[in-house]
Amino acid sequence: MKIALSTLAGAALALGLIAGPAVAADRGIVVYNAQHESLAKEWAKGFTKETGIKVTLRNGGDSDFSNQIVAEGAASPADVFLTENSPAMALVEAAGLFAPVDADTLAQVPQDYQPSSGKWVGVAARSTVFAYNKDKLKEDQLPKSLLDLSDPSWKGRWAASPSGADFQAIVSAMLQLKGEAATAGWLKAMKENYTAYKGNSTVMKAVNAGEIDGGVIYHYYYFGDQAKTGENSGNVGLHYFKNQDPGAFVSVSGGGVLASSKHSKEAQAFLKWVTGKGGQDVLKTGTSYEYAVGKGAESNPKLVPLAGLQAPKVDPATLNSKKVIDLMTQAGLL
Numbered sequence: 001m002k003i004a005l006s007t008l009a010g011a012a013l014a015l016g017l018i019a020g021p022a023v024a025a026d027r028g029i030v031v032y033n034a035q036h037e038s039l040a041k042e043w044a045k046g047f048t049k050e051t052g053i054k055v056t057l058r059n060g061g062d063s064d065f066s067n068q069i070v071a072e073g074a075a076s077p078a079d080v081f082l083t084e085n086s087p088a089m090a091l092v093e094a095a096g097l098f099a100p101v102d103a104d105t106l107a108q109v110p111q112d113y114q115p116s117s118g119k120w121v122g123v124a125a126r127s128t129v130f131a132y133n134k135d136k137l138k139e140d141q142l143p144k145s146l147l148d149l150s151d152p153s154w155k156g157r158w159a160a161s162p163s164g165a166d167f168q169a170i171v172s173a174m175l176q177l178k179g180e181a182a183t184a185g186w187l188k189a190m191k192e193n194y195t196a197y198k199g200n201s202t203v204m205k206a207v208n209a210g211e212i213d214g215g216v217i218y219h220y221y222y223f224g225d226q227a228k229t230g231e232n233s234g235n236v237g238l239h240y241f242k243n244q245d246p247g248a249f250v251s252v253s254g255g256g257v258l259a260s261s262k263h264s265k266e267a268q269a270f271l272k273w274v275t276g277k278g279g280q281d282v283l284k285t286g287t288s289y290e291y292a293v294g295k296g297a298e299s300n301p302k303l304v305p306l307a308g309l310q311a312p313k314v315d316p317a318t319l320n321s322k323k324v325i326d327l328m329t330q331a332g333l334l
């Protein structure tokens, strides 16, 4: 009996010893990642190397994940949500599912790249551009404003990928800047004028091949292709609308901690790392060609500096993806 008890005690002790690493493994976080997979992998790798906290990435799209998080509610296995664009973050925020971001993380990012609410934070950014075929359009023939593309003179001459979260984010900015009537009118004209492609890379390929004069996409598709072979962008020029135009919209990629997270300390630490020097350096030196947004952080030197893009002032917390989908559906674009 005595022997059995001590064996039991020994077993318990052994279990206790095993509990050490088991607890450490339990500090791991699950990230619902709608950002580019390669970028998120670099972030996860760097964070784990520095902190020992394991990161499990589940990859998907902005809209799918935001809807999934809302459906899962408090039962969501996600600790962190990362997106390409702000509207998906705003959707989760409106459902009350984010915990406030730690103040020292918010302090690492300028006000322009975070929502007024502090419920999530900008982790990267991307600029809207008009990618055009340099043989088909000379600089003085470029649209002055994104709104110009509703003019009948642009009929059959421009392209977009309306089903993607990227383009929908641009429309959400127009909605906030110009209001519902103007946006609905522009979308109606877009339906008349534009050609639909699936995916922004496909839009750029079509522009490059001269199938179409130009397309509304984000800047990094061009730089990513240039860094590889340039085969899909050799004939492409990038036009930045500037002048606070809706077409100069800079979309903030977001990161947030779910209120239901059981590893909120680790999740907050992840956001702090991503917005800090380690995470922002990945944007400068890696292959995402997205803009760094951290205070004092530099973007890839190949990019046109973010500070000179004259982006319109938009509060990313109020970008309304539901309304955009309604308006685009009414216009026959979705």
Ligand SMILES: [Fe+2]
Binding pocket: 084, 166, 200, 218
């Ligand atoms: Fe994209």
